[in-house]
Amino acid sequence: MKSVLKEVGNHKIEIHENYTFNHKANLNQYKQLFEELRKSGHLRAHSFSDITWHLYCPIKKKDMRLNFSVGKYNSFTSSLKSFVLLRRKSGIKPSTIKNDLWKLKKVITSTDGLRNEEVVKEYFLNKGITEGTYRICETLVRYLNFNPLPIKKLVTEIFEGLRYPVNKNRELPPFPDVLTFNDCVNRYFAEYSMEETLKFYPIFLWWTITNIIPLRPIEFLRIKVDCLDIRTDGSFWITIPRYKRESTSLDEVSWEQSILIDDKVYQMIKNYALRLEILNIKTEFLVPPLHLINERNRVSWSQGTGSVNQEVFYAFLMHFYEEVVEDKYGEFHHHKITPGDTRHFAIINLFLQGFNVLTIARLSGHEQITSPSNYFTHATHYATSFVYRLAQRKTEEDISSSMSDGLIGLNDKRVRRAQMDIDSDKDTENWRRVDYGFCKDIENFPNNCVEDCRLCQEHYVFKPHVNEWNEGIQWLENYSNELENHITDTLNIMAMVSTDTYESLKGIEKINENESKSLAVQLFKYLDHKAMVDARILEEQLENE
Template identity: 35%
Template sequence: MKVKRIIDSGSTRIEVIEKIQFDPSKLDYYVDLFQSLRKSGYLIAEEFNSIFWYIKDEIEASPQKLAFDIEVYRELNLAFKAYTLIIRMSGVSKKTIAQNINLLKKIILESNAFRNIEAFEVYLHSLTKTTAYTTALALRSFFEFYPLPESDSCLQKLSMLEHPKNSNRSLPPFNQVFEFDDIINEFTKNEPEASPQKQYFYIVELWWYLTNIVPMRPNEFLRMRKNCIEYRNDGSYWMEIPRSKSHSQTLEKEIWYQWIQINYETVNIVNQYIENLNQHISDSLYLFPIELYDKFVKACNSKRIYTDVKFLNTTQLNDRIDRFYQEIVEQRYGVYGHRKIRGGDTRHFAIINMFLQGYNMLSISRMAGQTRIESPENYYSHMGRLVETYTYRLASLRMKEVNVEKQLSAGFFGLRRKVYDIGKIYDEEELIHMRDVEFGKCKDPHFPNNCIEDCRHCPNYIFFPPVNQFNDGITWLEDQSKAIAQKMNQQVKKMEIIFGKSTELNAEEVQNELKQASRNLQHYMDQRINIDMQLLENFIHTEASR
């Protein structure tokens, strides 16, 4: 197995590629590696022969459990331990190690340690394409480290597996996301500060408001320090975000901190939380200390495996989100059947939102704390769907005032989203005194000073056709709605093309082109909302009169 390592030589860092294979006669070498990792705190276990090991890093708070429990295949079990130590030293993440070990154990047990090739093949084909392919990658790596007599036969079967198609990250339906956003805003506004649910779900609120604005992975959000807000002499507000390299060829994970400018509303949200936190835990370095979790969750009978955990982990965050869905979304608001948003989804919402605002790839990458945005097409594919859902949702709420550009610049989600009034229904007496326009009425008292080219795009327009022109009027609205939808789609496609040009250069003309496309998109969204409001309002009234 070829392993990359980084060796520090004075002021120079040298990348070395070594070919390593397992040799059972050199077990002492692996025991020494084990002791080294154990001493440095990266591995927790009583001894090399222990069944359970726990590996940790600087990124996630809690250690990852590994079970070496296939003693019926003793030499394979030893090889697993040696393999774990080698790939851990080369920088493979603890999550990937645990996944690979579990996949390898399953196929070993199913195939009698690779001796039953037919059972080996049957098991592979019982897996999903993605799991089979991941298992194949783990097996190829392991066979390079520990060649077996059966390796060639197994590799031949692996070569026949289909490569799974690259699929975009699956996000919850956006109409459910917007509904969740409404509920969490309502909860923040109305829940008493001292209530147990407010205390328990404070972390969910902060996760939603911060990570929908600033692209952050859950482990970065959870690692935030309590003193993360800075006020500068020019009156600006800044927030410190912990960042970590997603890939590394060394055991140590580099943690660095990035300062991002934020607005007063965000500062206020964080400060309210810190004030509340200090009433319970005043000496914490972190925003989400582990003591906060222990305060609300009864400790298990077994003692904590690793007592130096300082902050909550991703699993604990997702547990809180699940509880919020159960106790608030479902039990309090009666909204069931939602596909739950996960801790890492909001980073994608934030990046998609920045795309739609016209930020170029380089700016988005910097904001996300990365040298580049991985697979930008994953984000492009969601843009059109989000825009379509967003315009429909605002129209369906019959907003009296709709300013899409302000909504976009503030972020699609979170407290900064403006609360709109629901437009009142006009009775016929009022309509009689309004000015007649095509298929309807104009409610603007300053007509024609504020007139625009097409009444269908005007917020002062009320669709109210004569009975004998009703069907023609509906067709007139629907045709324009479809035409604008096509223009919106064209702008999204145009932005995708421009993003491709802006991955390497931050050229001023590219940035200007992006901003203009973003403004055009927002303009068309605004127009379509006005038209669809008329269609939906008419539909509601028609259904109500039946």
């Protein structure tokens, strides 16, 4: 059992106590611990002997049901109950305890009560070397340290032979789908009044706030309705709750953090809170019990508590997908965004904006980000999708047309169409011929020129001679590829800076955050330039179909 004796800032003194189960000698102490947790409201059951217990989860705001029935192996019941009590006393989350209890029951019943070494060997051999096998064996070793059985030595040897599972990148939805969802959210809350969108306004709050500040779903759902503050210098601040991933006590380990926000976010939250007040909706939290603002009959949003839990908010988000994203805007996504995804989007955005790891860790509510390279893997996909969508928007704004398939592969028909356009355009007689097109800026040429004609949106017109048309398209694509290489190189440098790998390279000095921000500015310049060039290629494809 682990507990904290003293904690000051980032320093803490922990006590680790080892317990060994003895049914005859010390069962009473676990019954006393049972009564302690029951009287304090952390556990619900009539007596220690009940087969079913309910552990209250302060984070999820609900009970976790534990069933200790192990069939013909019920001799394990008392030790399993005692093991559960010690783990909860040391701060292990009820959801983790429930999952670990299921693993122990499964391995006990699948190995004939952990009595035969050969049966236990075969069990783990058949499961193979996977993360799941490692987790089951890890839990079993922990249990056998508490309740020593003859099989303990063998299980420990098996566990030592397993490899620790490598942390994988979180599976995020495809970023084109993320950007489409973003469009739907912004359109819906811009096209309709607050009165019409009130039932879904928590979705707008969640999407806006958690894409700026890396928040866990529980942290967003526990933001107080009176979270805003204007300081004497006129700056706007929001106070948010923070929860530690791991606790060393029965209660949640939490604290509050104030973060600077802009006036738009401040006004959005303030207007919503004012609307709730006008409607006489009494709520402690920014997201009120959803049944107060949502009249949906098919699903009841009422929980009987003052706060919304994560499962209900997830169902609420899926309802928004159904009614708004799909029914109103005709967008159907197989991989939908979950409430926890936006925390990762926010961290990716902070990386792309040039914030260092320590700043991002502080804004994320923990001491350090252990695997920033994971976020850069996603950042590369994010940047690529961002360019593609930006190019699409530029094209749609210019020619009011829908997206077609692909960027390359223009056929002879399109070449002939391009030549017809040139022949019919009398204005070209007054324009200056430049690479694969014309410059319309006659009076101030070259004073208004940018670094490359392919980036000029105002004056450059792509209209090559018919026999140079394929070369012109290749010219555009070459520059697009060159910009893509610049984007990749810049992202790699930003990754190197943020993960401190530059310290191992000779001749490279430490780059401070201001220089990191400069890299971020350069990155978004490349992103915008590539979008311009890709939009021009898209426009040519659409116009010459």
